Amino acid sequence: MLSIVKGPYLQNPAEHCITVMWETSLPASSRVDVLLAERIHSGYQGNYKLPDKPFGTFTVGSESRIHQITVEGLEPGTIYYYKIHSRNESGEIESKLYMFKTAAGRGVPFSFTVTSETGGYSGFDATDGLINQRIFSQMKQYRPDIALFVGDVVNDGKNDEDWNTYFFGPGRDFFVDTPFYSCLGNHEDNASWYYDLFAFPEPRNYYSFNYGDVHFVCLDSTDLIKEKDYPYSSGVMGPGNPQYDFLVRDLESSSARWNIVFFHYPPYVSGGYQVEALRQLCPVFEEYGVDLVMNSHTIVYERSHPLRDGIIDYDHGIVYIVAGGAGAMPDWLLPKREWHTSQSLAVPHFLQVVVTTDRLELRAVDDQGWLFDQLQIRKNTEGRRDFI
Incomplete structure (x- = not known):
């Protein structure tokens, strides 16, 4: 059966992109769904709503066991949410929803x-x-x-x-x-x-x-x-x-x-x-x-x-x-x-x-x-x- 063996995990964080990787038990397709979560400006400062605004879907055409997708077009120092998907003839799997943060620019601690x-x-x-x-x-x-x-x-x-x-x-x-x-x-x-x-x-x-x-x-x-x-x-x-x-x-x-x-x-x-x-x-x-x-x-x-x-x-x-x-x-x-x-x-x-x-x-x-x-x-x- 198709399963996630490693990951997902994150590589190469930059101001406008980041790479998502994972490994599956069998060759399968690769897809990353990215969502935005609006920041709440009332109540407790800095809280986020549950992500409900789609940002984009990123795919790779060929099937593989080790999956690598670079998510692009991001804003610096911003929190996004992501979910990975893989599918082949034996089944389909997806991960839970996780978050990543893009790199901030110079001058930001x-x-x-x-x-x-x-x-x-x-x-x-x-x-x-x-x-x-x-x-x-x-x-x-x-x-x-x-x-x-x-x-x-x-x-x-x-x-x-x-x-x-x-x-x-x-x-x-x-x-x-x-x-x-x-x-x-x-x-x-x-x-x-x-x-x-x-x-x-x-x-x-x-x-x-x-x-x-x-x-x-x-x-x-x-x-x-x-x-x-x-x-x-x-x-x-x-x-x-x-x-x-x-x-x-x-x-x-x-x-x-x-x-x-x-x-x-x-x-x-x-x-x-x-x-x-x-x-x-x-x-x-x-x-x-x-x-x-x-x-x-x-x-x-x-x-x-x-x-x-x-x-x-x-x-x-x-x-x-x-x-x-x-x-x-x-x-x-x-x-x-x-x-x-x-x-x-x-x-x-x-x-x-x-x-x-x-x-x-x-x-x-x-x-x-x-x-x-x-x-x-x-x-x-x-x-x-x-x-x-």
Whole structure:
């Protein structure tokens, strides 16, 4: 019988479009119905009526199991409602009604969450995935505009079942209304499922996008550090390396207020699996005004001091955060912190980040909802940073 296997879930939110994806058990047609809900201006401020105004129907001609439809012609920062439909000779299915919100333009505050290791931790997790469920449930309570995953969302990327077990299953209620982005970790193993199930910008293993006042850059550290050479680089990360050249061009052209880079292997962490070879990228981050770098791989939480030129710099330094979130490995921490470490703790966690034009507010929250670290980064008109 025809059924929905994954999703629906949201990709590539922009001011005037968003992509809806889902997977069915058998090849079937694809249709998304979009509705508007009029905002109520009397009574409780901000309430919405039940959606009753059709906006449009979006279809794809050919049948498939993995469905991808881009909804276009939308207004920025606006809430819409959607429902997916699929049909073939064996039957017809439709989802419940869900909502999405388009990206707001520059100057409009927004928030996002960050976690990782929903699958990479599975070999050590004796709770049968309950940690993952708690992390997703806690993130949903913060109602983020988007979410970032810093790799290892599955245990074995080549195993189709893993994508449901560790990611789409526990995250289902979160993904129906929260668009997300992810980078490749070593557990994804550059599997074809990553490219089939996600609709990230080309070439998809590394890419960039804008949201509000932030320019995000995703890198593929598993390509920069080949498995046979790990944790060392197989060559200099400099001009001629496709990702290096992309990174320089991309950051050079960014006019965003904030620049955030995320990739899996951490260049700085007071624990196992630090990959110092990736510090070859730090001069590029520093030259082109990157504010925050987020990594994973070491299944702990760690926040660095602001770093520049290999020393602490509280005026122009970059904060490196290891958000090895949906799991905790205390044994992977070194007996004592390194010089670059400001805060570190091995607990299941996620980050909640609030962005305004002049500050980033970062909060580290555990899987029980307790706040255990926070930081504010303020930036003046000359680009000087203050860390609180």
